[in-house]
Amino acid sequence: MKAFTFVIITLLSGTIAGTILGIINLALVEPYIDRAISIETQTAVKEGEVIDPVELQDYRLWQKGGEIAAGAILGMSIGALFGIVFLYSRNSLLQHSNSNIRKALILAGIMWFVLFLVPALKYPANPPAVGDPETIYYRESLYIGLVAISGFSALGLALLYWKSGNKVPNNRYRFITVLIIYTAIIAGAFYILPPNPDKISVPQDLVQDFRIASALTMSIFWGLLAIIFGAFWNRFKPHEVAKITTV
Amino acid sequence: MRTTLSSPRILLTRDIDVSPRIAVGILLGILLMGIFVVGYDQGHLFSFVQGQEAFDTMWMHEFYHDMRHAAGFPCH
Numbered sequence: 001m002k003a004f005t006f007v008i009i010t011l012l013s014g015t016i017a018g019t020i021l022g023i024i025n026l027a028l029v030e031p032y033i034d035r036a037i038s039i040e041t042q043t044a045v046k047e048g049e050v051i052d053p054v055e056l057q058d059y060r061l062w063q064k065g066g067e068i069a070a071g072a073i074l075g076m077s078i079g080a081l082f083g084i085v086f087l088y089s090r091n092s093l094l095q096h097s098n099s100n101i102r103k104a105l106i107l108a109g110i111m112w113f114v115l116f117l118v119p120a121l122k123y124p125a126n127p128p129a130v131g132d133p134e135t136i137y138y139r140e141s142l143y144i145g146l147v148a149i150s151g152f153s154a155l156g157l158a159l160l161y162w163k164s165g166n167k168v169p170n171n172r173y174r175f176i177t178v179l180i181i182y183t184a185i186i187a188g189a190f191y192i193l194p195p196n197p198d199k200i201s202v203p204q205d206l207v208q209d210f211r212i213a214s215a216l217t218m219s220i221f222w223g224l225l226a227i228i229f230g231a232f233w234n235r236f237k238p239h240e241v242a243k244i245t246t247v
Numbered sequence: 248m249r250t251t252l253s254s255p256r257i258l259l260t261r262d263i264d265v266s267p268r269i270a271v272g273i274l275l276g277i278l279l280m281g282i283f284v285v286g287y288d289q290g291h292l293f294s295f296v297q298g299q300e301a302f303d304t305m306w307m308h309e310f311y312h313d314m315r316h317a318a319g320f321p322c323h
């Protein structure tokens with residue numbers, strides 16, 4: 001395979017999708033973050049803290065620039081994982097189709113569900129002003145723990161699904177079986193893992209609207225990643241054997 | 248590696264079948280580093296240069312703050 005081409009298209013597609021995510025977030029998610037920070041600032045002022053509004057505005061502009069930079073890095077990182085999983089699963093995805101965009105969209109849908117939606121159902125995104133700095137490491141551990149449980153369960157069950165093909169030829173039966181096992185594992189994890197310990201002290205409508213906007217832009221990101229990655233794969237065909245021709 | 252004589256002008260064509268292991272290793276490194284930087288760093292990386300002060304300023308955390316919230320990572 002063309003390993004160098006594979007790495008480049010993987011990182012490039014992730015970076016492009018992530019940068020677009022950052023730009024979309026500026027329009028769709030930032031208004032809620034600004035509102036939450038405004039509430040946070042008002043609370044701090046009431047408690048006697050002195051805040052320079054000009055300095056705060058400059059600081060917020062700097063953080064909004066960071067949103068795009070972070071989008072590029074996060075996109076590249078998620079793109080790297082996506083590329084690895086696609087590399088090993090491509091031949092098993094939509095076996096009747098030659099379209100790598102379709103294959104990538106199917107895989108992105110599965111990874112979005114396993115790595116974003118399932119953890120978000122237990123530990124949903126919160127705007128600023130929600131979250132105690134004292135509990136940050138605890139909350140990080142819970143979140144990464146659930147992502148790992150969901151991700152590794154899905155990976156293991158996918159391997160089980162493909163490897164049991166010879167013994168159990170009925171695809172539907174195998175699919176339903178791994179789906180039931182995955183659901184049982186996630187239900188157990190939801191039951192065992194403790195809830196987010198922090199109280200929500202900002203208006204509920206702000207939290208709900210923020211979560212919807214966050215879920216929307218992250219879903220757009222996964223879709224974009226798949227389309228860009230699949231298009232690059234169709235164009236550069238990194239799975240083919242590289243040739244050096246001497247004339 | 249396979250060598251073929253294909254035409255009078257092209258003397259030889261060599262297929263380079265590169266194992267993807269190195270590519271996967273590079274991508275795994277980028278994945279772990281990127282997720283840590285954007286989603287989990289609380290001053291750890293800068294502490295190598297800044298020392299203990301990095302955990303108070305949390306420069307990287309603050310710079311990536313908005314995306315951290317928007318992407319669903321736990322934040323303060």
